Amino acid sequence: MKPKNILTILIAAVAPLLSSGCLVQETVTVNGEVMKEGYVVKDPIKDVIDNSP
Numbered sequence: 001m002k003p004k005n006i007l008t009i010l011i012a013a014v015a016p017l018l019s020s021g022c023l024v025q026e027t028v029t030v031n032g033e034v035m036k037e038g039y040v041v042k043d044p045i046k047d048v049i050d051n052s053p
Contacts, residue, residue, distance in 0.1 A: 022043075028036040 022041070023039055024042050026036075026038060026040045027034060
């Protein structure tokens with residue numbers, strides 16, 4: 001296979017996985033002081049399924 005075809009197949013396989021999540025910035029504070037700050041991938045579809053009755 002040509003490298004261009006491999007890249008196209010790789011993008012087609014990974015794109016749906018990445019589109020189901022959201023990258024958000026998360027900050028943890030304790031008594032007004034920032035203890036931890038960073039980026040987290042949230043999965044809104046999974047959260048809805050887990051929180052459904």
